Amino acid sequence: MFAPRFFVSMIGALTTFAVATYFLSGSLASTAIQTLICAVLMQVGYFVTVLFLVWKEARERRRMSLQKVTVEPANDEMQSGKVSLRRLNRPHHFNS
Numbered sequence: 001m002f003a004p005r006f007f008v009s010m011i012g013a014l015t016t017f018a019v020a021t022y023f024l025s026g027s028l029a030s031t032a033i034q035t036l037i038c039a040v041l042m043q044v045g046y047f048v049t050v051l052f053l054v055w056k057e058a059r060e061r062r063r064m065s066l067q068k069v070t071v072e073p074a075n076d077e078m079q080s081g082k083v084s085l086r087r088l089n090r091p092h093h094f095n096s
Helices: 003-025 028-071
Strands: none
Touching (some): 003 028
16 A cells, blocks of 8 residues: 555545535534544544554564474484574564
8 A cells, every 4th residue: 555645536526525525514613624524534443454564574474484394304303412593584563
């Protein structure tokens, strides 16, 4: 989701919404309040969508890393007294 394109589209949609609301209600104050509420709802929707995309990417990466770990051969890890370089070079996360 490309942010500048979203903001330009949002301004266009809010302008169209404000013009339509003004023609329907005839009140500038009501139009301003309703347009502000619409802008906040659109920003909340954008934020939730970005959070969803980040969550989905993290889930996919986690799934891919689990598949990679199960596919890796464990021959050199089974030998006693030796530490595998592959095991030492795995990325570790602080919160897991």
